[in-house]
Amino acid sequence: MGRAQAFDTxxxxxxxxxxxxxxxxxxxxxxxxxxxxxxNRSSIYHAFGSKRGLFDAAVQTYLDDVxxxxxxxxxxxxxxxxxxxxxxxxxxxxxxxxxEIQADSGCLLVNTSGAPIxxxxxxxxxxxxxxxxxxxxxxxxxxxxxxxxxxxxxxxLAELCTSLVxxxxxxxxxxxxxAVGSLDSALVLLEA
Amino acid sequence: MGRAQAFDTxxxxxxxxxxxxxxxxxxxxxxxxxxxxxxNRSSIYHAFGSKRGLFDAAVQTYLDDVxxxxxxxxxxxxxxxxxxxxxxxxxxxxxxxxxEIQADSGCLLVNTSGAPIxxxxxxxxxxxxxxxxxxxxxxxxxxxxxxxxxxxxxxxLAELCTSLVxxxxxxxxxxxxxAVGSLDSALVLLEA
DNA sequence: GCGGTTCTGAAACGATCGGTCCACAATCTA
DNA sequence: TAGATTGTGGACCGATCGTTTCAGAACCGC
Numbered sequence: 001m002g003r004a005q006a007f008d009t010x011x012x013x014x015x016x017x018x019x020x021x022x023x024x025x026x027x028x029x030x031x032x033x034x035x036x037x038x039x040n041r042s043s044i045y046h047a048f049g050s051k052r053g054l055f056d057a058a059v060q061t062y063l064d065d066v067x068x069x070x071x072x073x074x075x076x077x078x079x080x081x082x083x084x085x086x087x088x089x090x091x092x093x094x095x096x097x098x099x100e101i102q103a104d105s106g107c108l109l110v111n112t113s114g115a116p117i118x119x120x121x122x123x124x125x126x127x128x129x130x131x132x133x134x135x136x137x138x139x140x141x142x143x144x145x146x147x148x149x150x151x152x153x154x155x156x157l158a159e160l161c162t163s164l165v166x167x168x169x170x171x172x173x174x175x176x177x178x179a180v181g182s183l184d185s186a187l188v189l190l191e192a
Numbered sequence: 193m194g195r196a197q198a199f200d201t202x203x204x205x206x207x208x209x210x211x212x213x214x215x216x217x218x219x220x221x222x223x224x225x226x227x228x229x230x231x232n233r234s235s236i237y238h239a240f241g242s243k244r245g246l247f248d249a250a251v252q253t254y255l256d257d258v259x260x261x262x263x264x265x266x267x268x269x270x271x272x273x274x275x276x277x278x279x280x281x282x283x284x285x286x287x288x289x290x291x292e293i294q295a296d297s298g299c300l301l302v303n304t305s306g307a308p309i310x311x312x313x314x315x316x317x318x319x320x321x322x323x324x325x326x327x328x329x330x331x332x333x334x335x336x337x338x339x340x341x342x343x344x345x346x347x348x349l350a351e352l353c354t355s356l357v358x359x360x361x362x363x364x365x366x367x368x369x370x371a372v373g374s375l376d377s378a379l380v381l382l383e384a
Numbered sequence: 385g386c387g388g389t390t391c392t393g394a395a396a397c398g399a400t401c402g403g404t405c406c407a408c409a410a411t412c413t414a
Numbered sequence: 415t416a417g418a419t420t421g422t423g424g425a426c427c428g429a430t431c432g433t434t435t436c437a438g439a440a441c442c443g444c
Contacts, residue, residue, distance in 0.1 A: 023308050024218070024306070024307055106306060110362055110363070111306030113363050113367075114297075114302065114365065115219075115303070127366040127367070128367040128370075156377060159373060159374070160352065160377055162359075164355050164359070166362055166363060167355035170359070170362040171305050171323060171358060173306065173316070174305045174320045175320040178323055178327075185351050185352055
């Protein structure tokens, strides 16, 4: 048995996530990743294999620590009728906080969709799966909110809500008011 | 008077647009721009000043040659009642064409929103203005489609439609079916 | 035909890229 | 205490980056 790893993997991946989220995969440089994580590149390569390996770990942390906690109330059994409204209200608050990473950079996965790395099949699949996961969760929230409406109408509402979230994430960096406006539109649709 | 320029500026800018649209500003390399335009880097720098100067020209061409022709029927006076439905139908067709640039890369400006270059104030402004222009045009289309509905309702519908377009553009690379689904959602909302 | 001006292209510049190498440090076991 | 193993860090690798330089080409006016 040799030397023990001197860093906390989760903390390193979270630091790297910040770099990928703000800069995108392509523009995130190894020196920037070194600086954010506090590790030398040898340690990064030893632990993650490559810049892409670190990116994959960062994406997983993004899903586990950013996306899924926000979606959790929509996956409860039963889902509370207000869960979907709270989801949008919470997201709206997050995107309205100037200077914070969600207001500056929206969604790592939505941004990644428009980047060259999204042509990699594994990355493409991950982003598409995320969209499906978001859609399913919002679908549950809408079902809980409007149990009396017919299935087709609830389905359409869930699709609309999903698109409103994606749109807000896509444009928040350049037009925060419009992004918040998209979420407000969803909240109007979700009024009882 | 010296030597005449040997290339057609519009053709060069359109070729460069293809590179920026598929790769994004950051990942578009000068060699790739040379290859696509057929020009040597000296000529590119002589004509456009910098890579960023060429990008600015490409964005302008994107607005003039891609965005505005599609929006033109929504800016007519009067706007035809079906103009907005035709806008969505046409866009849906374009995003469904596998292999073509809109199906592969969506919208240059929406993709740019999530990229580091969007932090440049001029670029940020350009993308935000584009969103406003799209919104205004769709607003006109919705007003023409539903003149009898009250203003607040037409306003909401225009916001929804704008978000559905943005969402479709944002995700088309990774999930074309969902992108087309967003546009179908808009078409449902626009049924008389 | 020559001078002046502008355009083009090959080469080079300094910087940075992602990744590897190798020596040293830190650990455990015998 | 020495050997084996694993982690760390500084230096280096070959390649590529965006941009500039400078010589030659192509034009026009006198």
